[in-house]
Amino acid sequence: MTTDRRLTWLLGSSALSNLGDGIGKVAFPLLGASLTRDPLLIAGLSATAFLPWLLFALISGALVDRVDRRKAMLLANTSRAIIVGALAVLVLLDATSIWLLYAMALLIGTVETIADSAAQALIPAVVDKAGLESANSKLQSAEIVGQTFLGGPLGGVTFAVFAALPFLLNSAGFAIAAILLLAIRGNYRPKTTGPAPKLRVQLAEGVSWVRKRPLMVQLVAFAAALALTSELAQALLVLYALEDLGLTSAAFGVFALVGGAGGLIGAAVAPRLTKLLSRRTVLTAAVAGCAVAFGVMGVVYEPVAGALLFGVFAASVVTVNVIIGALRHALIPEHLFGRVLGVWRTAVWGAIPLGALLGGILAAWLSTRAVFLISGALQLGLAGTLWVVLARHENSIETLGEEPALSGPSPSSSPGSGESAPAPGESAPAGA
Incomplete structure (x- = not known):
């Protein structure tokens, strides 16, 4: 099978699993809002969904570097289909509570750490280095189409029909995503030169690799700060739409659709922008776009204006992620890759629960609108900081990591650390 076809199957599976994610990310908060309007509990639901990244991202990353990554994705998507299917049955039986939603969000998030890490690790196996930016743009597009452009409206509309329907569709999306992975042939287990080292040794290698590279350390720190500051407001998006803008559950799905359209624009233009302007300029401008969008959302009262601003935020954050x-x-x-991605997502996605809880506390103390203003102001400060920091690494940023000290093999010489496997024939949250 050619590289393009393997990438197509991977993108198709990713789009369907993200369709399930998108339906769930609208249906979960809507179900939560039908059980309570406490902003701290609603924000806590978002925090719980991302908590597994703080707890298990390192371990999941190490596991992904020990097993066939395609099979890991297949098993994870099958597991998510079963978990969400069980939730749909409980909703049908009217046997839900806010604490049950917390438990389900924790389970689904835990399995997601495997699925997403494996999907990211598969990309370099199906495209060469010259195609990485294009492949990431396509993966972001598949995520946006699945999660927001289709999943968001489907989640809102189907929840309005009857509460269990979006969860049934969510389960089906994960199941079909698992089936599509069967079309990708080949062995996608990283090649090693000896017996697999102990898990703690592998974890240490990932941490050590990041720690010795100042650019990577600074990118992780920036992405974590962006994730935290944007999640302050994002965790409260359902309350902002339902209470501040006065939208219905079905209209909230349309609100998410506008965000999806903005995200698609961001995914489409990001590779083109980096050919016209420096990556430093595009990244900084995109973060500033996130800041302005959320800041202005804090002062508008018109639903259409609020939705359009959310679209600007989505376009900006997807540009950053690409x-x-x-x-x-x-x-x-x-x-x-799996281990370093585990370090990355422990810091970055681990910041999301903290941002969500802080957003809930601030909203209870001040208001939802005030949290959007605070989030925008903090992100504007991040944009300025990023411009200064990237000036020190402009050559590495503009050559897409061609600096030997950064792209070379791991300095670790521990047994079984492995060589870079030959290619077998060769997304979010902010900063994903």
């Missing part, structure tokens, strides 16, 4: 994703794939050796 560029950072391509840099990450270019900088990280293939055999270490």
